[in-house]
Amino acid sequence: MTRMTQTQDRAQQSFWHRLLDRQITRRGAVGTAAAAATALPFTFSGAQAAANNGGPVNAASSDPRTTPPFRPIDPGNADTMTLPERYRFQVVAPWGEVFTADGRELGFNHDYVGFFPTDMLTGGRSSTDALLTINHEYVNPLFVGGNTKDRTPAQIEAEMRAMGVSVVRVRKEGGTWKVVVDPRNRRIDALTDIELTGPVRGTAAVKGATMVKGTVGNCSGGQTPWGTLLTCEENVDGYTKSWAGSGYEPMHQGWVTEIDPFDPTWTPKKRTAMGRFRHENVAVTLTKDGRVVGYMGDDMQDSCVYKFVSRGKYDPADRNANRDLLTEGDLYVANFGNGSWTLLDFDKNAKLKEAKGTDGKPLFANQADVLADARASALAVGGTPVDRPEDIEIHPKTGEVYISLTNNAKHGNYFGQIIKFREDGGDAGAGTFLWEVFAVGGPQSGFASPDNLVFDPHGNLWMVTDNSDLSTNPIKAYHGNNAMFFFPTEGPNAGRAYRFAVGPVDAELTGPVWSPDGKTLFVSVQHPGEDSEGLDKLRSNFAAKPGTNIPRPTLVAIEGFPGWERA
Template sequence: MNKAMNRRTFLQYLGTGAAALAAASAGLGTLDGKANAATAADHMFGFKTNKVSGYFEPIGPSTEDKLILPAGFKYDVVAAYGDVINQKGDTFGYNNDFTVYFPIDGSNERGLLWVNHEYTSELWVTGEPKDGKFTPAQIEKLLYNQGGSVIEVYRDEDGVWKMDTKSKYARRVTGLTKGIQLTGPAAGSKAVNGAKTVQGTFANCSGGMTLWNTLLTCEENYETTAGDAGLDVTHYGWVVEVDPFDDKAPIKKHTALGRFNHENTAMGLSKDGRVVVYMGDDKKDAGVYKFVSKGKYDPAAGKANSKLLEDGTLYVANMKAGKWVAVTIEALKAVMEKEGWKPSKGTAEEWKKKYVSQADVVVNTHEVAMALGGTPTDRPEDIEISPFDNTFFVCHTNNDSHGNIHGHITRYMEKDNDLGAMEFDFEIFAAGGRQSGFSAPDNITFDSNGDLWTVTDMSSGSMNKGVFAAFGNNGVFVIPSSGPSKGEALQFASAPKDAELTGPWFTPDERTLFLAVQHPGENTEDAAKPTSMWPHRKGDDQPRPAVVAISGFKF
């Protein structure tokens, strides 16, 4: 075991970040303010229950074609690409990412699992385009194998997690799904070519859970698929709401939350009861956003609270000023009217013709946000609200254009501990690199001890080469906030070859961690010579992205 690489201490050089988180989890209250259950990270069903405890013996970096876990832990492959998920014969999509578990009747051993499907593979799914264009049959495969899956999962008497293919809930939501509603300012507008309903969702990266028990799935790198399928690109790049328990409930794309390369959502409440949604735009030199609803959350209203996501204000972070900047047509018009103003692209007159309504603003969120003073950052991916206070954490995965090769995790503190505040401060909580033992933090989650779990996203073309060689394959790392390993990065998992680990999500009792294994064997050039064959199932002739259930947590 390479102790120098798998146990790294942050406290000596990161200021008060990890120390403050540790104090909060111990109940010492040194973080600014305290959260309530509504403003805790959405997936923290076990808030302050101290369910995950007894630290594992960390593993070291690996280059093996295996999903490696610490001693005493095991994983079950719950669903893999191509598996049949229901009696209708629907199949599990490709390149699974975000997962979210919804208990059935409060159970920790049977529930619905939503899984995103982000993109496909010409080698393993569609085949190569003919003369640069996909055939209709290929386009159908391209669109069907993206989107998301609702599957019913359960733990059997032997403690093995399985998929129930007889489930009445199991279904696919794909790039072929008809009648998805647009809500908010862009619905029916010229900016989306008059559309009120659109076809499908794809490029689904991460997401979040709402306070009313639905899910939000986020469309990230949608441009290529829209182009290949000949679809209107303005209909994609949105946050999409799905009710996993009701296949008759409308699927909605909430345009008030902006159109950009969405990674995920993190939902909480302002002090006055409005819904706040934090979001990252996963590309180089892109902003950190939040949406604040106009109306207030009403627990008694249940799923009718979805209307709150249709009307509110979208903001972008100006990190130099420590202020949230409204991304609105009114703000943009005020800027455009200033004497001598020049946009970064085009002319002032062209902008005045292009931007006449809020619909135009939300369809072109990034361009407007940067013009209004939003701070370009280093690929802001997953955002989570701390379960112990109203600070929120952002994974800035990396930006080689700025020399930020290994990325970092930033902690933001809202003024007066109010998620609805217009001012904030921030600090670097953890930095990727040799000193920490990980590179390219992507998704994060908290357990109820306040320990921060992060998965990494080194590109498959970079792993085990040059400055990335020391890290081995992508992995899962835990930064405990209390106990003898406080402030150290402990490696919990190592991915198979070429793969990325994504979508970590605990069951309410925190006895099970769901995790997606995405694009194993992605560097394969010849199907007869795959670089990975994970999950090494009998009869498989190709590597398969899959979702696993990890168990072995001690109580």
């Protein structure tokens, strides 16, 4: 998700705005009840489902459970987590809590959460004992150091230490989720040594670097079938000024970084073959012949949707080899005008060699240049600019790919929408796809600015919103605080939104992930009280440490889902 206002230099009309002009604001044939019976006839393998934060789902289930397991709630503005009757939440891992043996603290502004059962590498699927990976997207200087203008070197270091990723073990004991001190608990922050891999490694595009410092702007992410985290670096260009003198290098950021939560000795890797842009997340699956696919969105107005396809194939018996799969592969950009994928390869795509800047000079000299500015590359070859593609997730029963298009005020799309597409032949490696609109935001649907997505054990969709202007925009008065919604994906109510949760003041709910048994839904609460004018004018006190009133970003565990275990 992106809290700050998005900008884009290229002044061209949004493809999605043109669609809205044509009044394409309803679900197409695939989303209807009649078409539900003809959904893609395959079920994900265990490896594919594990990469999508869950286990296999029975596609032939006679009980799809397409109605919400709760009584929908109204919009609200309370400074708490508001849930339906019988549901409860627990604050689990707030900012600033010590969780490692060497005294490290949990980072700031929790975002994506990866759920890795502690017995995963031996074939287990524990729902009560896991290593969680928690992204920390950015810091608010008001809360981290108390200085919003001229940062001191000490404050800059504190901010750099508060970003990145936390690997933290949690266990359910006596009905309560607790953080467990474990040798694998650790922080990967803006000063951690990280290796560059792939075509951009050691090139002029990254000033010859092979090892770099840190990972920042950690927005959403993804999980691989071999049990690693893919953390996505989004807004990375704004720190050059605010972190002046720290040695921060923006071209070393903006990638997908792979981290092994089970192995602290394994150096994190930036996967440059997957391109550099404002990464929101990576939705991982496999092609029919076993190659790894990652769907990605560039979270910016008038930017594109991408697909990475590995050269090598996934081997369930060779985890070490799998950890190298993302080093090499092909990057494609989506053309929604004709439903096709265009290869971003300097040697194979003449448009990349012909592309020139406003000064008449070539934009790219080689493949490293193409990947280091994937946004410019995508637009140069005819990739479709869309309205802030944030989260992308894959339906565990049909393999259809769902995308949150959050909004685009430049073209009058203030409420956003969710679309979905299916690859030709149900193969993630296909060159063409068919797409449609799944749900549209606005007063008629009750939601606005869709962001992170997650599927429950029965293939229903859950979505959290990313509205940064709720307190100032009168057209969103209907919405209340940022919230979480439930959508059936089949049956007569497919695409209808049901409000499940409302977050605290100024906060986003981010990074939802289920335990494999479907009994616990973990959600991050990001930037509560973000719009506070000062420590003496706080708008929120959510999750404040006892004895203080400063709000804290945190992970919460939501429970109360009776009867939602997997069949």
